[in-house]
Amino acid sequence: MKKFLLAFLLMALVAVPVAWAADIVGNITLNGTPPPEVPYTPLMENSDCAAMYTNTPTTHFYVVGPNGGLGDVVVYLKNVTGKSTGASQPPVVLDQKGCLYRPQILAIQTGQKLLVKNSDKCLHNVDVQPTVAGNPKFNQMQTPGSPDLTFTFPQPEMFITFKCDIHPWMFAWVSVMDSPYYCITDKEGKFDIKNVPPGKYVVEADHRKLGALTKDVEVKDSDVTVNFTFNIK
Amino acid sequence: MARRTCRGFPVCKMPENAPVKINRPLHWFAVLTAVFTFVLLGAGGLVTSHNAGMSVPDWPNSYGYNMFLFPPSQWIGGILYEHTHRLIASGVGLMTTILAVWLWLKDPRKWMHWVGVVAFLLVVVQGVLGGLRVVLADAQLGIFHAIIGQLFFVLTCAMALFTSRSWQNLQPGRVDSHLPTVGPGGVARPTETSLRTLVLFTTILIFCQLIIGATMRQQHAGLAIPDFPLAYGKIWPATSAAAVQSYNEHRMNVLAENPITAFQIILQMLHRLVALAIFILAAACAWQARRRLGKKDSLAKLALFWLTLILAQILLGAATIWSNKAADVATAHVLGGALSLVTGALWYIIAFRRSAALPEIAPVKPISGTYGATPAMAVNK
Numbered sequence: 001m002k003k004f005l006l007a008f009l010l011m012a013l014v015a016v017p018v019a020w021a022a023d024i025v026g027n028i029t030l031n032g033t034p035p036p037e038v039p040y041t042p043l044m045e046n047s048d049c050a051a052m053y054t055n056t057p058t059t060h061f062y063v064v065g066p067n068g069g070l071g072d073v074v075v076y077l078k079n080v081t082g083k084s085t086g087a088s089q090p091p092v093v094l095d096q097k098g099c100l101y102r103p104q105i106l107a108i109q110t111g112q113k114l115l116v117k118n119s120d121k122c123l124h125n126v127d128v129q130p131t132v133a134g135n136p137k138f139n140q141m142q143t144p145g146s147p148d149l150t151f152t153f154p155q156p157e158m159f160i161t162f163k164c165d166i167h168p169w170m171f172a173w174v175s176v177m178d179s180p181y182y183c184i185t186d187k188e189g190k191f192d193i194k195n196v197p198p199g200k201y202v203v204e205a206d207h208r209k210l211g212a213l214t215k216d217v218e219v220k221d222s223d224v225t226v227n228f229t230f231n232i233k
Numbered sequence: 234m235a236r237r238t239c240r241g242f243p244v245c246k247m248p249e250n251a252p253v254k255i256n257r258p259l260h261w262f263a264v265l266t267a268v269f270t271f272v273l274l275g276a277g278g279l280v281t282s283h284n285a286g287m288s289v290p291d292w293p294n295s296y297g298y299n300m301f302l303f304p305p306s307q308w309i310g311g312i313l314y315e316h317t318h319r320l321i322a323s324g325v326g327l328m329t330t331i332l333a334v335w336l337w338l339k340d341p342r343k344w345m346h347w348v349g350v351v352a353f354l355l356v357v358v359q360g361v362l363g364g365l366r367v368v369l370a371d372a373q374l375g376i377f378h379a380i381i382g383q384l385f386f387v388l389t390c391a392m393a394l395f396t397s398r399s400w401q402n403l404q405p406g407r408v409d410s411h412l413p414t415v416g417p418g419g420v421a422r423p424t425e426t427s428l429r430t431l432v433l434f435t436t437i438l439i440f441c442q443l444i445i446g447a448t449m450r451q452q453h454a455g456l457a458i459p460d461f462p463l464a465y466g467k468i469w470p471a472t473s474a475a476a477v478q479s480y481n482e483h484r485m486n487v488l489a490e491n492p493i494t495a496f497q498i499i500l501q502m503l504h505r506l507v508a509l510a511i512f513i514l515a516a517a518c519a520w521q522a523r524r525r526l527g528k529k530d531s532l533a534k535l536a537l538f539w540l541t542l543i544l545a546q547i548l549l550g551a552a553t554i555w556s557n558k559a560a561d562v563a564t565a566h567v568l569g570g571a572l573s574l575v576t577g578a579l580w581y582i583i584a585f586r587r588s589a590a591l592p593e594i595a596p597v598k599p600i601s602g603t604y605g606a607t608p609a610m611a612v613n614k
Contacts (some may be wrong), residue, residue: 038486039487040487048310125287125288127290139370141296161491165287165311166285166288168285168310168488171490209482210482
């Protein structure tokens with residue numbers, strides 16, 4: 001009976017915060033007109049890569065929806081550390097397809113596996129260049145059809161560069177979080193950070209080209225809405 | 234067994250000024266080494282211009298292969314530039330080793346033995362630095378790699394000069410038929426110290442400029458300032474955090490890995506200012522050389538060539554910006570910098586030698602076929 005009560009108590013302790021948790025949702029919009037995207041001209045000069053396209057692909061530095069929503073923004077709770085659940089989370093996949101990284105912006109947790117695929121029929125090298133101490137550098141080749149490369153990072157860091165030096169226009173930027181409280185905005189600029197425990201937080205929205213914006217929020221027992229507007233200067 | 238002698242001197246104790254036959258094969262091999270070093274600089278420039286420095290992740294192997302057995306079918310994209318650079322570097326390393334051994338065995342001048350040894354050590358250090366830059370993925374090492382490459386090129390060109398007939402004809406008491414040292418009055422004259430100092434200062438400034446250039450190139454951030462002669466439409470661009478943020482928002486370069494920083498903008502402005510200073514100083518050198526040595530003097534002509542080279546180099550710098558850092562144009566700019574440095578360095582070395590060679594003596598009849606003769610020996614001969 002004592003064991004049953006103890007187990008019940010423990011379950012209650014775990015369940016209560018989850019029950020009280022709420023989402024932080026919002027929209028991110030871009031005010032102003034971004035510069036036009038540019039074609040991947042060097043890609044089309046490489047016969048292996050050009051063979052996969054009929055039209056020259058363009059960059060996606062600014063993913064802007066019809067209503068001004070801004071995609072590819074990393075939104076996360078700043079200063080929340082040591083809460084990573086990465087080790088128990090499924091791996092995230094970064095693919096090399098059509099001589100481009102897909103997606104170009106993504107986020108994982110510390111300790112979470114990142115699988116890098118090569119879906120192309122040509123050789124790539126995966127050159128990873130973190131700048132925070134403790135996050136190891138990698139530079140490995142990946143032949144077509146070879147097994148996925150697996151990466152993990154122990155330290156939080158924003159926008160770690162993944163690049164291919166064989167095809168020097170190929171970039172991806174991976175952000176590593178030390179908690180599960182983050183999200184990347186969709187094409188319409190929407191985000192939803194789920195199951196945030198009650199408390200006061202600083203929410204940061206970080207865009208690779210536009211920089212970072214922050215807002216203070218307090219989470220109680222219901223969803224909180226936070227909107228950001230980036231201005232292009 | 235009779236001991237080998239040379240004109241009465243034991244070979245092993247040959248005096249510096251003893252006449253020795255010119256070793257033409259050695260000289261041309263030294264020239265060839267310098268030419269290949271120049272090609273190597275170009276290959277290295279292409280690697281950085283194409284952001285291909287890390288395209289072969291391992292070293293000294295290439296993708297696990299022995300470097301020399303790496304299949305050409307896999308020399309694709311950035312690998313082509315990086316692997317070619319490694320192969321040419323290996324060739325230059327071998328040539329430098331041969332040259333050092335050759336000098337040690339065949340050149341009678343002891344100091345040339347050590348020049349060869351220094352060249353050998355430098356090429357080894359340079360090769361290891363290049364390898365470490367890849368293995369450690371450290372872009373800062375790339376700066377040192379680029380700078381030592383420039384210094385090594387100067388050294389190989391100097392070795393080609395030191396083994397040449399022209400150099401030997403500048404031995405004390407000699408007047409050279411290839412490098413006329415005769416001034417307007419018909420009397421051989423040394424280059425004045427002030428002119429030499431001016432050239433030396435300009436050459437050192439060019440070297441500093443190459444360090445700035447190497448630092449800029451190893452940032453892997455594309456062009457920090459996209460326009461020329463203005464900078465972001467101004468004579469001096471804003472470098473506040475807000476301004477830099479705005480610049481980055483509008484940069485749409487598919488090859489630029491990193492955002493630019495205020496430091497990089499200031500560095501490029503410094504590069505422009507130093508270029509202007511170098512041009513003014515080179516013009517002063519050309520003017521002074523012509524005025525003091527006469528327009529027919531070889532050093533006056535070399536100074537004029539130097540000025541032309543630096544003007545071309547400035548235009549190449551502008552073209553690098555106007556072409557949005559096109560790889561071939563940017564590499565040509567690197568090579569122009571190397572030629573500018575080596576021209577200044579060789580000018581100074583020749584002038585120094587000439588000044589030491591011509592104390593207060595009247596011109597003497599040139600001797601061909603041998604070098605190192607003292608005036609007395611020349612008369613005796």
